[in-house]
Amino acid sequence: MFNDKRILVTGSSRGIGWATAKAFHNAGARVAVNGRTVESTAAGIERLGGGERLIAAPGDIATVAGCEAVVGIAVDALGGLDVLVNSAGVGKGRPIEEADEAFYDWTMNANLKGTFFCCRAAMLALRESRGNIVNVSSMYGLTGTAGHSVYCTSKGGVVMMTRSLSAELAPDMRINCVCPGYIDTDMVRRDWIDKTDDPAATMRDAVDAYTPMNRIG
Ligand SMILES: NC(=O)c1ccc[n+]([C@@H]2O[C@H](COP(=O)([O-])OP(=O)(O)OC[C@H]3O[C@@H](n4cnc5c(N)ncnc54)[C@H](O)[C@@H]3O)[C@@H](O)[C@H]2O)c1
Known part of the structure; x- marks a missing residue:
């Protein structure tokens, strides 16, 4: 079903992103794998078994320039894009007294800003392919929990971003998000x-x- 589809999964050097890349790769897709560093990306590819359908797209998606670079590498190497999965993210709990500006920015930049600007960077390629985006939010994007207000805020933002962009970019592309429980x-x-x-x-x-x-x- 995904034979030769061109997929970028951010945050796929490990975890949910890695498992997503694996599923696409097993289904015949060509997959751009992303971790923050060249080394972590290479390690993720190695654990997927390597091969010509796996492309390295390393880079930090917590900055706009990083998002554009990662998506650019993937689109160039794959010759376009059919699916973007935004799985890169960070998750640490901190009570509000300890959640300083650096912690807030660290969480928001990876989870919310990174997701938005990867969507934005991939828009032209996805419009051309009439492709789609899957954002990885969380059950904590739908409900709150004590000690994790910054994380929950970032993931709630991903839910609302998905709702808004899916309305804005239809009918050229579909945008959905998933809200996993504990994995x-x-x-x-x-x-x-x-x-x-x-x-x-x-x-x-x-x-x-x-x-x-x-x-x-
Ligand atoms: N594990 C869970 O229970 C759970 C539940 C709900 C949602 N989520 C969400 O799923 C996504 C994946 O989480 P996970 O559990 O696999 O985490 P993980 O820590 O195992 O993996 C995170 C991945 O994201 C990458 N990453 C993080 N920040 C990055 C950045 N700035 N630039 C590039 N890559 C970056 C890491 O390198 C890694 O590949 C996250 O968005 C997380 O919030 C996880």
């Missing part, structure tokens, strides 16, 4: 699961409690 990746391990400062319950218990299926994805 067992480095991000969740770092920030949630491995915390041991909660004497009443381990983080995994908390994850299970927030997940109707009683297990992490």
Whole structure:
């Protein structure tokens, strides 16, 4: 179904983005893999098994110039673009007292600004192919949670950005977003699961409690 489709997945050196790149690659697509650095991108490609349908598009999407560079590398190497998946993101919790400007900018730039400017950079190529965009928001883009107000704000922004752009750019292209629950990746391990400062319950218990299926994805 995706034979020779041209796909860019940001944040695909690991985690959800990597699994997304893998699924597209297994389905026959040509996939541009993106991590922040040349090394992390190469490692992601190696773990996908390498091959001529995998292209390296390293770069930091937390700046406008970075978004344009990453999308530019992908579009040039693939000869156009059919699908953009914006999966790159960061997620750390901090109570409001500790959420300073640097933390706010770090979260917002990767999650919200990066998503917007990757969409913007890919627009011409996607309009030409009548392609589509999938943004990765979060269940925390739909509901709030204590200690994660900056993350939740960024992901709520991705939901609203998706609604607005899908209206603005139709009928040339479709834009959707997904709002995953907990998925067992480095991000969740770092920030949630491995915390041991909660004497009443381990983080995994908390994850299970927030997940109707009683297990992490
Ligand atoms: N894991 C979860 O439970 C979960 C749930 C809901 C939403 N999400 C969202 O899914 C997306 C992927 O998360 P994950 O769990 O796979 O995280 P992860 O930390 O395992 O992977 C994040 C990926 O994004 C890349 N990245 C981060 N900042 C970047 C930047 N500025 N420029 C380029 N690449 C950058 C990293 O290099 C890595 O490849 C994120 O947007 C996250 O908010 C995750």
